[in-house]
Amino acid sequence: MSRERKDATMSLCRAMCNIVSLSKLFVATMLVGVLGAASGFAGPEPITESKDANLEPVVEVPIARESRGLITLEGPSGMFINPTSATLPQNEFILNYCVLFFDTDTDVVGHGILLSYGVRDWLEIGFVGNLLDVNSPGPPSREDTFVVGGPMARIRLLRDREWWPELSVGGYVKWGSPGGGGGPALNSANAFVAISKTIPIDEKGFLKTVTFQGGFREAWLDEPAPVSNVNRVYGGLEVQLPWRLFLIGEVTQRNDKVDLREIPYAAGIQWRGRYFGCSLAVLQNGGESRPGIYFGVAGGLGAEPVRTSTQGGVAGARP
Numbered sequence: 351m352s353r354e355r356k357d358a359t360m361s362l363c364r365a366m367c368n369i370v371s372l373s374k375l376f377v378a379t380m381l382v383g384v385l386g387a388a389s390g391f392a393g394p395e396p397i398t399e400s401k402d403a404n405l406e407p408v409v410e411v412p413i414a415r416e417s418r419g420l421i422t423l424e425g426p427s428g429m430f431i432n433p434t435s436a437t438l439p440q441n442e443f444i445l446n447y448c449v450l451f452f453d454t455d456t457d458v459v460g461h462g463i464l465l466s467y468g469v470r471d472w473l474e475i476g477f478v479g480n481l482l483d484v485n486s487p488g489p490p491s492r493e494d495t496f497v498v499g500g501p502m503a504r505i506r507l508l509r510d511r512e513w514w515p516e517l518s519v520g521g522y523v524k525w526g527s528p529g530g531g532g533g534p535a536l537n538s539a540n541a542f543v544a545i546s547k548t549i550p551i552d553e554k555g556f557l558k559t560v561t562f563q564g565g566f567r568e569a570w571l572d573e574p575a576p577v578s579n580v581n582r583v584y585g586g587l588e589v590q591l592p593w594r595l596f597l598i599g600e601v602t603q604r605n606d607k608v609d610l611r612e613i614p615y616a617a618g619i620q621w622r623g624r625y626f627g628c629s630l631a632v633l634q635n636g637g638e639s640r641p642g643i644y645f646g647v648a649g650g651l652g653a654e655p656v657r658t659s660t661q662g663g664v665a666g667a668r669p
Contacts, residue, residue: 420620420627421446421464421646423635424540424567425478425522426502429600430616430631430644432584434563435518435544437506438468444650450633453640457485463499464648472506478522480536498526498536515547525572542567561588563600580605582614596620604636612636616644625649 420427427446428434438444444466452458461483466476479499502522510516521541544565551557563586570579586600602614618631629646 421448421462421648423450425462425464426504426520427464429563429586429598430618430633431600431602431614432565433520433542433544435506435516435546437472437474437504437518438466440468440471442468442650444648446646446648448644448646450642450644452642453638459483474504476502478502480524496527496536498524500525510546510548515545517545519543537572538569540567540569556592558590563588594622596622
């Protein structure tokens with residue numbers, strides 16, 4: 351074979367080797383691209399959460415508290431005189447009773463009753479009633495009994511969560527014995543708006559929570575008297591202690607139309623058990639020269655109070 355033919359043959363072999371090498375590189379590149387595209391369509395690899403995530407304990411604070419023993423002088427559950435924003439938990443039923451021994455020159459004893467049912471966590475309906483016994487030694491001696499009562503309802507508009515307060519509106523009606531002829535003005539239609547905010551302190555300590563209460567109520571009197579309506583602003587403070595004990599104090603705006611020279615106020619203690627509760631307080635209703643003694647007692651059946659998380663969890667019914 352001539353030298354020129356050998357050189358041509360060797361050049362052809364080198365060219366063929368180069369073509370094969372380039373082909374292998376092209377195929378490998380295509381395979382890598384196809385596999386990459388396939389894994390891209392399949393989605394990213396799942397990320398394993400850290401074992402240290404979400405280890406912070408969630409502390410629950412009661413918001414809608416039990417209402418056993420919390421009947422007020424006005425009727426709906428709350429402090430001692432005024433209703434608050436707390437609605438009954440769903441499917442809970444309560445029966446509350448209170449008695450107030452007025453400090454007057456006559457023997458005056460007031461009684462109150464509240465029957466209420468939680469239709470929803472945000473809706474409560476019921477009945478309120480009052481009976482007033484007046485015994486005057488005279489002369490001449492006189493005994494009178496005045497009875498009024500009617501329906502009540504309360505609706506929660508906002509729940510106490512994060513920085514939002516609890517907000518509720520409600521109304522109740524009292525019809526019955528006429529207040530004319532020197533009797534008290536008891537017949538009335540009433541509406542109120544109440545707000546509260548609970549500050550958690552230490553669930554395991556002596557001072558557990560502090561709750562700020564406030565509200566406004568108005569009464570439209572149905573009496574043959576020159577006073578047609580009475581409105582008041584009120585506020586209070588509730589301190590939760592161990593053993594289901596609560597210290598409560600409240601003060602109410604004095605209304606010149608019906609109050610004497612005293613500002614209505616009350617201060618006392620409440621115990622709120624699972625199925626039973628009671629209250630004991632010193633109470634000035636604004637119409638007496640000195641405060642009287644208030645006692646409330648009640649029982650109820652139903653669900654535990656609605657609870658919410660201080661860590662931003664979703665609130666729900668406690669099982």
